[in-house]
Amino acid sequence: MKVRLVAVAGALAVLAAALLPAAPAAAWQVFPLAPAGSIDTVRVSYVGTDSRPMLHLTGWAADLNDRGANGLTTAGIEFTAAAPGGARVSIGYAENHDFAYPRPDVPRVYPTAGPNQGFDFRSGYLPGTGLVNVCARLYNINAQPYTAVFTCFNVAVPATRPPLATITGPVTSGFATAGSALTASLAAPSGGTDTYSWTSWNGLGGGSPGGYPFPMPGATSATYTSTVADVGRDLRAVVTTRLPSVTIEQQTDPVGIDLPLSGGWSRVASSDRFATSVAVSQSAFPDSAAGVPVAYVASGVTFPDALSAGAAAAKKHGTLLLTRPGALDPNVAAELVRLHPQQVIVVGGVQAITDDVVAAIRALPFSPDVRRIGGADRFEVSRAIIDDAFGTSAPDVYVVTGNAFPDALAAAAAAAQTGRPVLLVNGWLGAADTATKDALRRWGTTHATVVGGSDVVTDGLASTLGVPADRVAGSDRFSTAAELARTLPHTGVTYMASGLNFPDALTAAVLAVAHPGPLLLATGWCAPVSALSAMQDTGVTRLVAVGGDAVLNSNSWFDAC
Secondary structure, three states: OHHHHHHHHHHHHHHHHHHOOOOOOOOOOOEOOOEEEEEEEEEEEEEOOOOOOEEEEEEEEEEOOOOOOOOOOOEEEEEEEEOOOOOEEEEEEEOHHHHOEOOOHHHHHOOOOOOOOEEEEEOOOOOOOEEEEEEEEEEEOOEOOOEEEEEEEEEEEOOOOOOOEEEEOOOEOOEEEOOOEEEEEEOOOOOOEEEEEEEEEEOOOEOOOOOOOEEOOOOOOOEEEOOHHHOOEEEEEEEEEEOOOOEEEEEOOOEEEEOOOOOOEEEEOOOOHHHHHHHHHHHHOOOOOOOOOEEEEEEOOOOHHHHHHHHHHHHOOOEEEEEOOOOOOHHHHHHHHHHOOOEEEEEOOOOOOOHHHHHHHHOOOOOOEEEEEOOOOHHHHHHHHHHHHHOOOOOEEEEEEOOOOHHHHHHHHHHHHHOOOEEEEOOOOOOOOHHHHHHHHHOOOOEEEEEOOOOOOOHHHHOOOOOOEEEEOOOOHHHHHHHHHHOOOOOOEEEEEEOOOOHHHHOHHHHHHHOOOOEEEEOOOOEOHHHHHHHHHOOOOEEEEEOOOOOOOOHHHHOEO
């Protein structure tokens, strides 16, 4: 079918050229085909335990009359093999990304050839064994005639499959954990010279542009030790055996790489950010009879007020709930009734949460004491929250920018676990403002941990806080959270939330104090290597995902990115 379609395209091109009136010399025209090419490597290939032989061929081909013709434009290569009885059968096509590999050496010799004329081709199954004749036919739909054979060669295909290549090591049902040493071996001596390489297939993005597993640079020995960067990938060993008459290439069955989570994983989530905050509260405080002494209520539409409130709630052994700014969410109202706190603290001014919400909380049947902590801006609100929860005793403080949320999310969970407050500052300032320095003196602070790089909290601000300060930072929000996790006590538990949005992670601090563990951030569809590395380094055995599948699917810890 493919050849017929090419023929039609070529015929239509000729017909169009015949019907068009005379055109200037620059107009489009059909080229006569001028094929050239070479086969550089020929390998008889086997995949997994399948005994049927295939071919793996590399080389180049070009239409010397059409510089732009390769697999990404108009040309391709068909490979045929002689079947028993003499008939020729197609064993596949090198097209698209299979026929677009850089070959700068080709135009140096043939100036009319394009720069990307290389091919890397895996065939279908061969029609026989023994000496098999293979031909390569170049086609170009801009040419007339559009196709021609440019080379033929013979391949000595073994009558029986060589000794099977397999991966040995701590492999169970085709899976191994990150950090496992895997070894490629043959079932029996090959009788030739064996070399090794390894390939990786990414479960998220597939393989290489040609649809094949990626070669792994530097992995050229029989043993490969997997890393967290391989989590979610299928690894294959490739054993290449060079014999006097033929080169054999064997790809083993794949071994998937998992992150060791002996305690498994669970999820805390609900239908939206408000209901998820309720689910978090219920997980942290399952005993409705005991209730909680205090509940903080913050806006779930913006992030600043809730960032400091999470650590404050942890300090007071209370919960944090998110609501809509103009109306008390019904799920939140029900959770307040369930936990019946003596005190409810509404965080933020009337622009963040209206007086209607305050009135609705006061009207709840357990008659709580309701008060508001507000201020002129997010920084003043943050200081007021800390004043209220910590008084004059906050010897160690996390300092984060209030201009963005990512670093503060992980800091809030760390603060809850370690009993510290989270102080929001204007991280763009070149020096600490007077209100911040006065607050640190008022709290008796003797040390600050700045979370985030100097692009979010300037070195000038960090060095003028008036107390010794160190910085925990990574190259991005994900690695900053990972670096912060490494500074905390290792409990075997970690929390994970999306680092691309704030709502679900805001209330993770409540979980982190109930069941201590750091908060790591993920993209929502894969796990940054920095997060997985921190999990491995800190001995995490159980993971709790905060947020629904729509914002944080299981690839977030099963697939590295």
